[in-house]
Amino acid sequence: MSIGIIMLCHTALDRAAQVARHWANHGCPVVIHVDKRVTQAEFNAFRASLSGLADIRFSGRYACEWGTWGIVAATQSAAHIMLQDFPGANHIYLASGSCLPLRPVRELVTYLDSRPRTDFIESVTAADVGWAIGGLDSERFTLRFPFSWRKHRRLFDGYVQLQRRVGFKRKIPAGIVPHFGSQWWCLTRQTLSAILNDPERAKVDSYFQRVWIPDESYFQTQARRFSTHIESRSLTLSKFDFQGKPHVFYDDHLQLLRRSDCFVARKIWPHAKELYRVFLTKGPEHKTSTEPNPGKIDRLFSRAIERRTKGRSGLYMQSRFPNENWENGKSASPYSVFEGFSDLFENFEPWLSKVTGTRVHGHLFSLERVEYAGREAVYNGAMPDSAAIRDYNPRSFLSNLLWNTRGERQCFQFGPTDNQAINWQLAKDHNATISVISGAWAVSLFKSDMNFADILKEAARLQRFEQEHLTILQSPWTKARYRIWTLAEFVENPMEPLQTLVDEIRPRALRRLNEAPRMADLSGFGQFLQDLRNQGMQPMLMGDFPVDDSIKPNATRRGRPYLLR
Amino acid sequence: MSIVSRYRLRLARKRWLFRAFRKRRELISVTKRVKAIKPADILLFSTLRNERARLPYFLKYYRGLGVNHFLIVDNESDDGSHDYLKAQPDVSLWRSAHSYKRARFGVDWLNWLQMRYGHGHWTLVVDPDEFFIYPFCDTRPLRALTDWLDASSIKAFSAMLLDMYPKGPINTQAYTEGQNPFEILQWFDSGNYTISRNKDFGNLWIQGGPRARVFFPDAPERAPALNKIPLVKWHWRYAYASSTHTLLPRGLNLVYDEWGGEKASGCLLHAKFLDSFATKAEEEMTRRQHYANSHEYTAYKAALEDNPDLWCKWSEKYINWRQLEILGLMSKGNWA
Numbered sequence: 001m002s003i004g005i006i007m008l009c010h011t012a013l014d015r016a017a018q019v020a021r022h023w024a025n026h027g028c029p030v031v032i033h034v035d036k037r038v039t040q041a042e043f044n045a046f047r048a049s050l051s052g053l054a055d056i057r058f059s060g061r062y063a064c065e066w067g068t069w070g071i072v073a074a075t076q077s078a079a080h081i082m083l084q085d086f087p088g089a090n091h092i093y094l095a096s097g098s099c100l101p102l103r104p105v106r107e108l109v110t111y112l113d114s115r116p117r118t119d120f121i122e123s124v125t126a127a128d129v130g131w132a133i134g135g136l137d138s139e140r141f142t143l144r145f146p147f148s149w150r151k152h153r154r155l156f157d158g159y160v161q162l163q164r165r166v167g168f169k170r171k172i173p174a175g176i177v178p179h180f181g182s183q184w185w186c187l188t189r190q191t192l193s194a195i196l197n198d199p200e201r202a203k204v205d206s207y208f209q210r211v212w213i214p215d216e217s218y219f220q221t222q223a224r225r226f227s228t229h230i231e232s233r234s235l236t237l238s239k240f241d242f243q244g245k246p247h248v249f250y251d252d253h254l255q256l257l258r259r260s261d262c263f264v265a266r267k268i269w270p271h272a273k274e275l276y277r278v279f280l281t282k283g284p285e286h287k288t289s290t291e292p293n294p295g296k297i298d299r300l301f302s303r304a305i306e307r308r309t310k311g312r313s314g315l316y317m318q319s320r321f322p323n324e325n326w327e328n329g330k331s332a333s334p335y336s337v338f339e340g341f342s343d344l345f346e347n348f349e350p351w352l353s354k355v356t357g358t359r360v361h362g363h364l365f366s367l368e369r370v371e372y373a374g375r376e377a378v379y380n381g382a383m384p385d386s387a388a389i390r391d392y393n394p395r396s397f398l399s400n401l402l403w404n405t406r407g408e409r410q411c412f413q414f415g416p417t418d419n420q421a422i423n424w425q426l427a428k429d430h431n432a433t434i435s436v437i438s439g440a441w442a443v444s445l446f447k448s449d450m451n452f453a454d455i456l457k458e459a460a461r462l463q464r465f466e467q468e469h470l471t472i473l474q475s476p477w478t479k480a481r482y483r484i485w486t487l488a489e490f491v492e493n494p495m496e497p498l499q500t501l502v503d504e505i506r507p508r509a510l511r512r513l514n515e516a517p518r519m520a521d522l523s524g525f526g527q528f529l530q531d532l533r534n535q536g537m538q539p540m541l542m543g544d545f546p547v548d549d550s551i552k553p554n555a556t557r558r559g560r561p562y563l564l565r
Numbered sequence: 566m567s568i569v570s571r572y573r574l575r576l577a578r579k580r581w582l583f584r585a586f587r588k589r590r591e592l593i594s595v596t597k598r599v600k601a602i603k604p605a606d607i608l609l610f611s612t613l614r615n616e617r618a619r620l621p622y623f624l625k626y627y628r629g630l631g632v633n634h635f636l637i638v639d640n641e642s643d644d645g646s647h648d649y650l651k652a653q654p655d656v657s658l659w660r661s662a663h664s665y666k667r668a669r670f671g672v673d674w675l676n677w678l679q680m681r682y683g684h685g686h687w688t689l690v691v692d693p694d695e696f697f698i699y700p701f702c703d704t705r706p707l708r709a710l711t712d713w714l715d716a717s718s719i720k721a722f723s724a725m726l727l728d729m730y731p732k733g734p735i736n737t738q739a740y741t742e743g744q745n746p747f748e749i750l751q752w753f754d755s756g757n758y759t760i761s762r763n764k765d766f767g768n769l770w771i772q773g774g775p776r777a778r779v780f781f782p783d784a785p786e787r788a789p790a791l792n793k794i795p796l797v798k799w800h801w802r803y804a805y806a807s808s809t810h811t812l813l814p815r816g817l818n819l820v821y822d823e824w825g826g827e828k829a830s831g832c833l834l835h836a837k838f839l840d841s842f843a844t845k846a847e848e849e850m851t852r853r854q855h856y857a858n859s860h861e862y863t864a865y866k867a868a869l870e871d872n873p874d875l876w877c878k879w880s881e882k883y884i885n886w887r888q889l890e891i892l893g894l895m896s897k898g899n900w901a
Contacts, residue, residue, distance in 0.1 A: 241899050242899060243717065245716055245717065247901060248712075248713065248716070250701070250704065250705050250709055251704060251705070252701060252704035252705065269709055269712065271706070271708060271709065300901050301901055303901070304897065304898075304899045304900065304901035305899055307826070307827050307896070307897065307898065307899065308822075308826045308827060308828070308898050308899030309825070309826045310825055310826060311822065311825050311826045311827040311896075312827065312893065315827075315893045316760055317725075317758075317760070317821075317827075317830075317893050317894060317895075317896070318723050318724075318725040318760075318769060318771060318792060318820070318821060318830050318894075318895070319723055319820060319821045319822065319827055319828040319829065319830035319895070319896050319898065320821060320822055320825075320826065320827040320828070320896065321760060321762065321769055321821045321822075321823065322822070322823060322824060322825045323823045323824065326823065326824045326825045327825060328825040378778075378877045378878065378879050379879065380756065380879055381754070381755045381756020381757055381879060382754035382755065382756065382757050382775070382778060382877055382879040382880055382881075383756065383757045383879075384757065384777075384778045384782055386778075386782040386783065386785070388782060388783050388784070388785055389757075389759075389773075389777060389778075389781075389782060389785040392759060392785040392786060393759035393760070393761060393785075396758070396759035396760055396761075397759070400756050400757060400758070400759075403756060403893060404755070404756035
């Protein structure tokens with residue numbers, strides 16, 4: 001009992017020779033096909049390097065361009081020689097020149113000997129396959145492909161389009177149910193000889209000669225007709241990336257490959273000296289019955305595909321700079337923006353920091369400097385507090401801060417006195433939670449000792465900015481969660497909204513707030529607003545503030561923000 | 566992009582290629598070992614001036630990665646760099662006594678050498694103080710990367726410049742010849758880089774790091790660019806437009822993914838801030854051969870008077886490429 005190995009080689013012939021010798025030395029006859037595009041000199045040298053071995057044959061050479069019939073023709077002719085010259089070969093294993101056996105040959109022989117009638121070939125109906133690239137799955141069998149995909153991509157695509165539009169369809173011969181799957185199979189002598197000696201083979205071959213990528217469907221379809229027991233999986237570990245090209249294994253995959261318990265892996269980088277050395281010399285004894293278990297390798301490669309297609313949310317860097325709305329999350333983690341709170345409450349930042357246990361920034365976009373928590377000069381990721389650097393690229397600034405501190409919720413103050421360039425970025429970010437006490441900036445003006453003419457001018461300016469900001473927040477493009485209270489509403493009933501905000505930052509702390517931040521003294525504020533009105537300005541955003549200071553915090557009434565999303 | 570601006574870029578590329586062709590006269594061959602270059606060799610191009618102390622480690626590092634041949638332009642070194650390079654078996658050396666500035670900071674010279682010798686090769690263009698780091702560089706040689714890029718039909722590979730600095734003032738730790746500079750320069754800024762897109766060339770414009778933080782806090786637009794594309798499967802029709810920041814044709818600049826994914830990328834560890842930096846800055850100030858009237862060096866000199874410490878409490882200590890990948894400075898992309 002032995003296994004016959006068919007090897008399809010086109011590059012790195014020295015490695016192929018090494019593997020062929022390994023198979024032959026362990027009692028497995030090998031038939032090698034070398035791509036016709038390899039020069040005669042290289043072929044001769046390759047052949048000479050294997051001349052000492054009795055059980056190695058070379059089959060007639062075909063040009064194997066990817067996706068064309070040549071590979072199937074090569075396989076057929078090699079299989080023919082195999083069946084003819086080596087009657088002892090019970091299973092025939094199709095491998096490539098860059099395949100490497102990972103387990104001792106004896107284990108593979110034992111494994112196959114205990115499953116003498118089983119064909120290992122991945123074979124899935126065209127309707128069910130999920131991995132085909134380029135939208136061609138069942139169409140592989142019904143369209144014509146006269147143009148080379150490698151050399152004339154546009155013609156290839158154009159002709160496919162044309163056929164689709166015209167509604168052209170090839171007829172699939174009777175008795176053929178298209179299946180496809182991995183190119184690398186291991187068939188029993190019975191199944192393989194039945195396929196080769198199929199009385200209808202001429203008809204079937206001529207049909208498949210014009211199918212796209214027949215090496216992934218010819219044997220897969222034919223095996224369904226002749227096999228008595230198909231195990232629809234490949235014994236060769238071979239993974240494809242999102243472009244449909246095989247992942248390559250390097251020396252640093254050694255442990256992973258060892259633990260995978262797979263029999264053969266593809267594709268090995270030809271210069272991976274360590275892999276070739278380890279797996280082609282006598283390894284430690286295995287428990288012979290172990291089933292292949294490529295789970296870990298699957299995970300490694302699916303993570304790689306995810307990184308390449310989705311990337312890390314909130315990361316902007318040299319090789320990931322998504323177009324707008326393709327960010328897959330504008331920022332790295334959720335954050336809270338507070339507007340007007342530090343105007344209304346004298347100790348809002350330290351209070352919030354205490355009740356939520358987070359670091360709370362001041363006005364990050366203040367015109368003078370970046371007010372990091374604790375007013376540090378440099379923050380996470382070595383971000384400086386220079387307003388000029390921040391304003392040079394406010395978007396980068398914010399996404400950097402959120403990326404550098406990912407995993408720790410950021411809270412910062414914002415308001416109309418700040419640089420407004422970040423408005424849209426905040427509004428469109430679904431990670432942002434924005435809480436606004438509209439008109440609260442007037443409290444700071446009220447407390448300031450500027451002269452009244454300047455206050456009037458400043459009030460008009462800030463009101464305009466805040467108005468614009470609120471308009472943006474209420475626009476249909478806004479993704480951020482936001483709440484807006486007028487100053488009057490908030491002053492009347494501050495505890496309820498504060499509780500909501502704190503719960504949002506620390507959802508698991510089920511404690512009621514028992515300490516409120518200290519509210520600024522507002523006696524005379526109503527009169528101050530009246531004075532602004534008297535001077536011709538219209539303060540609108542504060543809500544209804546009576547002139548006589550009759551508004552007082554009220555702990556019992558439930559207040560609700562007028563907008564919530 | 567309109568046909569007109571596409572055509573304008575095409576003309577610009579041709580102009581630069583022609584300029585490189587003209588500037589070939591400024592190069593005098595010293596030792597020419599280019600016959601030894603084999604078809605699949607990886608080539609490194611560099612232009613330098615007075616880098617004798619750095620050279621031994623530089624060559625050792627890149628030989629270790631698997632660079633097969635070095636093509637170097639020496640711009641009037643007088644510190645022995647010339648003789649040292651002449652004696653290296655895998656270096657082809659040219660010298661030029663002409664203006665570095667008027668050769669567009671050496672780009673014209675290298676464009677010529679690349680046009681002449683780089684065609685069909687993977688070419689790495691780096692300065693003697695730049696050390697290329699790429700995913701898996703501790704376990705896989707450069708050839709593994711270029712093979713993978715070939716198989717993935719990728720022609721250009723991005724590596725952002727990462728300024729490395731010591732803890733403490735720049736001139737306190739002396740660099741000795743042959744030493745790994747990153748034994749001294751162990752620190753870097755991990756997350757203060759600003760990125761914008763250059764509409765004309767399609768490349769990203771990255772600034773920031775310690776140089777923006779310390780030397781240009783009030784004029785960040787003047788901070789040097791950090792985006793680089795040093796590794797390219799060269800074709801004689803390609804040209805670097807400005808240093809290794811920008812390439813033409815502009816498709817080569819698309820080293821980043823625009824649809825949310827990450828392409829593979831590396832970093833160039835920048836060993837600029839060794840103790841020799843002050844002398845170098847001084848010299849460049851008198852030579853005035855650097856970019857934009859050497860305003861960068863003007864800023865350095867002003868700041869260097871009080872011997873600054875680039876280190877801050879948020880500086881990150883360099884460990885390996887995996888750390889840079891986790892920090893988001895580079896990416897494995899779909900290479901696994």
